[in-house]
Amino acid sequence: MCPKEGGLLEKQKYCVYNESRECFLSLNVNRADTTFARLKGMIGRLRLKYDEGLWMVPSSGVHTIGVLFPLDLIYLDENYRVIHLIEFFRTFRIAPLRTNAESVLQLPIHTIYSSQTQLGDQLLICPPEEMETRLSEETLYRNNRKERVG
Structure with missing residues (x-):
């Protein structure tokens, strides 16, 4: 359910x-x-735009028929692990189906390259408020671990 603000429905x-490369994709x-x-x-x-994207859930493949610009595609399993990548997927095409995919991220071109995302990488996908909490907890965990080891 999308939250309402000012009488209009807003998308989450x-x-x-x-997490594997320690960088944001979007x-x-x-x-x-x-x-x-x-x-x-x-x-x-x-x-x-450079920081926009679409997360197709559930999805094991997508198409760009009627889409006017190329995309980077990242196929994910049920745990948000990267199982397939397509850089610069051209317009008016049908992407391959991956039966083990649970969702597909459609992102601007060069996102995969600039983030160095690879097969097997673990992604974290959540609302901004939750992301902030999770990353601060992860940083605290890592700092405590370094203190115990060092």
Whole structure:
């Protein structure tokens, strides 16, 4: 359910963080978790800003028929582990299906390259408020661990 503000429905935004590489992939991803939202996808958009994206849930593949710009695609399993990557997926194409994929991230081109995301990487996907809490807890855990070892 989307929260209401000012009488308009707002989509929940998500942050995507690569725990394996310790870097953000996006701070502004929409979740497409209804049949209509997955069907529409990126159709009708003229471009994708550098920090936007779409998280198709559930999904084992996507298409760019009617999409006007190329995308980077990251296929994830049920634990948000990267199981397949496609850089610079061109327009008017159908991406391969991966039966073991639970979701697919559609991100701006060069996101995979600039983040050095690879197969097997572990991603964290959650709302910004939760991301802040999780990352501060992780930092505290790592600092405590270093103190005990050193």
